[in-house]
Amino acid sequence: MYTPKHFSLHDDPQIASLIAAYPLALIVAATGQGLLANHIPLLADGDGFIGHVALANPMHEAIAADSPVLAVFSAGDGYVSPNWYPSKAQTHRAVPTWNYRVVHVHGTLNFSHEDAEKRRVVSRLTTVFERQANGAEGWRMGDAPADFIASQLAGIVALRLRVIRVEAKAKLSQNRAPADVDSVAREFETRGDPALAQAMRRRD
Amino acid sequence: MYTPKHFSLHDDPQIASLIAAYPLALIVAATGQGLLANHIPLLADGDGFIGHVALANPMHEAIAADSPVLAVFSAGDGYVSPNWYPSKAQTHRAVPTWNYRVVHVHGTLNFSHEDAEKRRVVSRLTTVFERQANGAEGWRMGDAPADFIASQLAGIVALRLRVIRVEAKAKLSQNRAPADVDSVAREFETRGDPALAQAMRRRD
Numbered sequence: 001m002y003t004p005k006h007f008s009l010h011d012d013p014q015i016a017s018l019i020a021a022y023p024l025a026l027i028v029a030a031t032g033q034g035l036l037a038n039h040i041p042l043l044a045d046g047d048g049f050i051g052h053v054a055l056a057n058p059m060h061e062a063i064a065a066d067s068p069v070l071a072v073f074s075a076g077d078g079y080v081s082p083n084w085y086p087s088k089a090q091t092h093r094a095v096p097t098w099n100y101r102v103v104h105v106h107g108t109l110n111f112s113h114e115d116a117e118k119r120r121v122v123s124r125l126t127t128v129f130e131r132q133a134n135g136a137e138g139w140r141m142g143d144a145p146a147d148f149i150a151s152q153l154a155g156i157v158a159l160r161l162r163v164i165r166v167e168a169k170a171k172l173s174q175n176r177a178p179a180d181v182d183s184v185a186r187e188f189e190t191r192g193d194p195a196l197a198q199a200m201r202r203r204d
Numbered sequence: 205m206y207t208p209k210h211f212s213l214h215d216d217p218q219i220a221s222l223i224a225a226y227p228l229a230l231i232v233a234a235t236g237q238g239l240l241a242n243h244i245p246l247l248a249d250g251d252g253f254i255g256h257v258a259l260a261n262p263m264h265e266a267i268a269a270d271s272p273v274l275a276v277f278s279a280g281d282g283y284v285s286p287n288w289y290p291s292k293a294q295t296h297r298a299v300p301t302w303n304y305r306v307v308h309v310h311g312t313l314n315f316s317h318e319d320a321e322k323r324r325v326v327s328r329l330t331t332v333f334e335r336q337a338n339g340a341e342g343w344r345m346g347d348a349p350a351d352f353i354a355s356q357l358a359g360i361v362a363l364r365l366r367v368i369r370v371e372a373k374a375k376l377s378q379n380r381a382p383a384d385v386d387s388v389a390r391e392f393e394t395r396g397d398p399a400l401a402q403a404m405r406r407r408d
Contacts, residue, residue, distance in 0.1 A: 001240075002242055002258060002263060024304060026230065026278070034272060034274075035234060035274040037276055037308060038206055039304055053206070056206065070232070070238075074278060079333050081338055081342070081343055082348075083338055083343045092347055093348060093349065093352045095326075095356050096330055096333060096334065100243055106238065125300075139286045139287045144297060144299070145297065148296070
C-alpha cells in the first residue's frame with residue numbers, strides 16, 4: 001500500500017484498536033483460479049487472528065495451507081471537497097481527495113476442521129463481539145440448545161491468520177492546516193459520519 | 205466470493221448505484237512482490253472504471269499492463285446479535301452473523317501517463333463527486349489556477365479498469381423472518397448506521 005509518511009500509522013495499540021473497532025476483514029488470496037476475496041470477521045489471538053467461514057465457502061479448499069494472504073480492515077471513508085478548506089478561498093490551490101483509515105495485514109492462512117478449535121474460535125468471537133454489542137446482556141453459546149450449536153459447528157471451518165507484516169494508513173488531512181482539518185471534520189459530522197470526524201480531530 | 209443464493213445481487217442498476225454511492229474501491233493485484241492493495245476512488249466509464257493514483261505510488265509500476273486485478277467496493281457493515289431477533293426468544297436457535305454489501309469487480313488494469321487522459325479522468329471524477337457532495341455549488345477544476353492544475357496532473361497517473369466479471373453480495377438478513385429483519389434494522393438505526401438499516405428494509 002502506498003503510504004506517504006504523514007499518513008502512516010505506527011502505533012501498535014492504535015492499530016489494534018482500529019482492527020477491534022472494524023473487525024470485518026477482506027481476506028484476499030491469489031489462487032489457481034485468480035484472486036479470491038471474502039469478507040470475514042477476525043479477532044486478534046496470539047500471534048495472529050482467528051475466524052471461521054462456512055463449510056460451503058470454497059475458500060478453505062482454494063487456499064492451500066500456509067498460503068500468503070492479505071487481510072484488509074477498513075474504518076470508513078469520505079470524499080473531501082476543496083470547497084471545505086477555508087484556505088482554498090484564499091489560494092484556490094487545492095484539489096479533491098479522500099480520507100480513510102485502513103490496516104493491511106499480510107500473513108499466512110490455515111484452516112481447521114477440528115471440533116475443539118472451531119468451538120474455541122466461535123466462543124471467543126462470540127464473547128468479544130457480544131460484549132461490544134450488548135455488554136453484560138450479551139448472547140452466549142450456552143443460550144442455544146447443544147444440538148443446535150453442534151449442527152452450526154458442523155457447518156463451519158475455523159481459520160487462523162499468522163501475521164507476517166502489518167501496514168496501517170490513516171489519511172485524515174494531516175497535511176492540511178488546522179483550520180482546514182476542523183472544517184472538513186465538521187462537514188463529515190454534518191453529513192452523518194461522526195466516526196471519521198472524531199478520528200480527524202484525534203489525528204489517529 | 206462465497207455468496208449463498210439469497211444474498212446474491214444480480215440487478216445491474218442496483219449494483220451500479222451501490223458502486224456510485226461507495227466509490228472508494230480496494231484494488232488488489234498479485235505481483236512479483238506479493239499481494240498489493242490500494243484504496244482508489246473509481247468511476248464507471250464505458251466498459252469499465254477510471255481513476256488515478258499518485259505518481260509516487262509504486263502500484264503503477266508493480267502492476268504490468270493488462271494484469272488481472274480485483275476491485276472491491278464496500279457499502280458498510282454491521283455485527284448482528286442473535287439477541288436482536290424476536291424469534292430467538294422462542295427457539296433459541298440463532299447465532300451471530302454480519303450484514304454487509306460488497307461488489308467485486310474482476311478485470312484488467314492499465315495506466316496512462318498521457319496528459320489528455322489524466323485531464324479527462326480528473327475532470328470526470330471531479331464533476332461527479334463534487335455534484336454528489338456539493339450539488340450546483342461544486343468545485344470545478346477551473347476554480348484553480350492553470351499552473352497549479354498542471355502541477356497536480358504531473359503528479360498523478362490515470363488508470364482504466366476493464367471489467368471482466370462482477371459479483372455482488374447483499375447480506376441483509378434476507379434469510380430471516382420479517383420481524384427479525386425489522387428488529388435488526390432498528391438496532392442498526394439506534395446504533396448510528398441508518399444506511400445499512402435502510403438497505404435491509406429495501407432488501408437491496
